[in-house]
Amino acid sequence: xxxxxxxxxxxxxxxxxxxxxxxxxxxxxxxxxxxxxxxxxxxxxxxxxxxxxxxxxxxxxxxxxxxxxxxxxxxxxxxxxxxxxxxxxxxxxxxxxxxxxxxxxxxxxxxxxxxxxxxxxxxxxxxxxxxxxxxxxxxxxxxxxxxxxxxxxxxxxxxxxxxxxxxxxxxxxxxxxxxxxxxxxxxxxxxxxxxxxxxxxxxxxxxxxxxxxxxxxxxxxxxxxxxxxxxxxxxxxxxxxxxxxxxxxxxxxxxxxxxxxxxxxxxxxxxxxxxxxxxxxxxxxxxxxxxxxxxxxxxxxxxxxxxxxxxxxxxxxxxxxxxxxxxxxxxxxxxxxxxxxxxxxxxxxxxxxxxxxxxxxxxxxxxxxxxxxxxxxxxxxxxxxxxxxxxxxxxxxxxxxxxxxxxxxxxxxxxxxxxxxxxxxxxxxxxxxxxxxxxxxxxxxxxxxxxxxxxxxxxxxxxxxxxxxxxxxxxxxxxxxxxxxxxxxxxxxxxxxxxxx
Amino acid sequence: xxxxxxxxxxxxxxxxxxxxxxxxxxxxxxxxxxxxxxxxxxxxxxxxxxxxxxxxxxxxxxxxxxxxxxxxxxxxxxxxxxxxxxxxxxxxxxxxxx
Numbered sequence: 111x112x113x114x115x116x117x118x119x120x121x122x123x124x125x126x127x128x129x130x131x132x133x134x135x136x137x138x139x140x141x142x143x144x145x146x147x148x149x150x151x152x153x154x155x156x157x158x159x160x161x162x163x164x165x166x167x168x169x170x171x172x173x174x175x176x177x178x179x180x181x182x183x184x185x186x187x188x189x190x191x192x193x194x195x196x197x198x199x200x201x202x203x204x205x206x207x208x209x210x211x212x213x214x215x216x217x218x219x220x221x222x223x224x225x226x227x228x229x230x231x232x233x234x235x236x237x238x239x240x241x242x243x244x245x246x247x248x249x250x251x252x253x254x255x256x257x258x259x260x261x262x263x264x265x266x267x268x269x270x271x272x273x274x275x276x277x278x279x280x281x282x283x284x285x286x287x288x289x290x291x292x293x294x295x296x297x298x299x300x301x302x303x304x305x306x307x308x309x310x311x312x313x314x315x316x317x318x319x320x321x322x323x324x325x326x327x328x329x330x331x332x333x334x335x336x337x338x339x340x341x342x343x344x345x346x347x348x349x350x351x352x353x354x355x356x357x358x359x360x361x362x363x364x365x366x367x368x369x370x371x372x373x374x375x376x377x378x379x380x381x382x383x384x385x386x387x388x389x390x391x392x393x394x395x396x397x398x399x400x401x402x403x404x405x406x407x408x409x410x411x412x413x414x415x416x417x418x419x420x421x422x423x424x425x426x427x428x429x430x431x432x433x434x435x436x437x438x439x440x441x442x443x444x445x446x447x448x449x450x451x452x453x454x455x456x457x458x459x460x461x462x463x464x465x466x467x468x469x470x471x472x473x474x475x476x477x478x479x480x481x482x483x484x485x486x487x488x489x490x491x492x493x494x495x496x497x498x499x500x501x502x503x504x505x506x507x508x509x510x511x512x513x514x515x516x517x518x519x520x521x522x523x524x525x526x527x528x529x530x531x532x533x534x535x536x537x538x539x540x541x542x543x544x545x546x547x548x549x550x551x552x553x554x555x556x557x558x559x560x561x562x563x564x565x566x567x568x569x570x571x572x573x574x575x576x577x578x579x580x581x582x583x584x585x586x587x588x589x590x591x592x593x594x595x596x597x598x599x600x601x602x603x604x605x606x607x608x609x610x611x
Numbered sequence: 612x613x614x615x616x617x618x619x620x621x622x623x624x625x626x627x628x629x630x631x632x633x634x635x636x637x638x639x640x641x642x643x644x645x646x647x648x649x650x651x652x653x654x655x656x657x658x659x660x661x662x663x664x665x666x667x668x669x670x671x672x673x674x675x676x677x678x679x680x681x682x683x684x685x686x687x688x689x690x691x692x693x694x695x696x697x698x699x700x701x702x703x704x705x706x707x708x709x
Contacts, residue, residue, distance in 0.1 A: 292661050488666060
């Protein structure tokens with residue numbers, strides 16, 4: 111028997127897995143009922159495990175499917191088309207919840223935990239954020255001190271997704287005794303470890319069935335091999351895992367947006383007003399076309415980021431751009447979907463209201479978009495060189511891309527390192543860069559998908575216009591800074607004096 | 612708190628001593644990192660000892676640039692790893708040499 115000939119190809123494996131995922135969704139997942147119950151039922155978690163959904167990115171050597179990030183993202187997008195809470199559970203597990211262990215765990219710990227994680231016996235969670243610190247990871251106070259042959263950990267992590275039922279927590283902690291006074295390290299803590307406790311579930315605007323809790327660590331002791339990577343390398347590991355996780359989240363956003371677009375297409379072709387389907391009105395046509403073009407660009411950019419993750423290298427900028435673009439795109443598409451449904455969209459029965467509130471969080475978690483944009487822009491201003499990209503052959507895009515490169519260089523020469531602290535400068539440059547990356551990814555995808563040429567052209571046109579708008583706004587930075595400083599000072603003063611009184 | 616540049620005596624501001632540059636750099640760094648200046652040492656690595664990432668390092672360099680009214684070009688900040696190296700660069704730029 112020729113084993114090699116019988117072995118399924120990667121494409122066949124993905125085909126089967128997508129079918130299995132759809133079967134799981136059809137049989138087990140009623141998004142309205144799950145949302146109403148406020149938690150993902152145990153039977154749904156068990157069915158997800160049976161369908162192999164916790165095994166996506168766990169290496170085959172340790173009981174997983176060993177899928178590349180692109181493929182895992184495809185499955186998360188499938189899930190997000192139906193239920194964003196379930197997609198968040200699986201996506202977080204495949205991304206932040208297990209990534210650092212897969213890449214940096216000791217072989218003994220990988221052998222111990224990864225098979226259970228692949229089986230869904232343990233679900234992965236990740237904790238970096240702490241109460242009051244938000245996106246400022248440098249301000250983390252949870253501390254792990256070397257003691258004997260292990261680490262003694264005290265502190266608290268907030269907004270821990272999957273935290274209520276997770277079996278393994280990967281935590282970013284301060285480790286002043288390891289690798290420098292202000293060093294950080296990444297450490298795994300199993301659920302059953304004495305001293306680890308989980309707070310009540312948070313009541314949220316969206317993804318209401320997704321588990322979000324505070325995790326407390328009181329005098330928790332773990333052996334030193336629970337440490338991931340080199341002592342003191344925690345911040346690097348966290349950024350690496352966040353880069354990976356943001357790509358998974360971006361792909362999830364494409365799933366939610368696909369659902370909202372499909373629901374809208376069904377509605378505008380069936381719903382009649384003024385003697386014709388509402389989809390026949392020019393204004394509705396433009397909205398639907400913009401939704402479709404935005405989704406095309408989202409899928410193209412998420413796919414580009416996932417491919418870059420597979421190729422290795424620094425994902426920071428590209429994953430942040432994909433996360434920002436896809437989370438904002440999904441929200442805009444869901445909002446347009448709701449608007450095109452009219453008053454019916456405001457009713458729960460259509461499902462678009464749930465999609466809208468479910469995707470709102472993606473603009474905030476795993477790095478608030480505002481913060482990511484400022485960082486992305488600062489990165490542009492201090493990059494050793496903007497990666498050379500060949501001209502696309504699309505004159506309007508190439509003109510915009512050159513204008514962006516020229517303005518980055520001019521601002522860098524004018525302001526030096528000071529420019530990195532001007533948030534209106536960095537965020538506007540970053541928004542233009544996000545447009546450029548999304549447009550470029552769309553053009554490249556269209557080159558291999560001739561049937562998408564028209565949609566891609568429209569997407570590139572919209573993105574180029576928006577990119578120019580951001581660059582035009584660079585001229586107003588000084589006056590915007592001045593106005594914002596004066597107006598906010600006046601607005602804040604009653605509140606600030608009230609506090610000091 | 613740091614003194615506003617405009618309130619500093621212009622003569623003293625024109626020629627801060629090496630010690631003064633060092634002390635003001637440490638003070639700025641301590642403010643950014645919210646820590647006691649006494650715990651900051653010149654030989655400290657920005658990353659391993661002080662826990663700075665590229666963004667907090669940029670904030671520090673930018674503050675120095677404001678404080679001493681110097682233009683720090685992006686290229687000359689590449690490769691800085693310790694507080695000593697930062698202070699040496701700032702001193703050199705304050706003295707007007709490159």
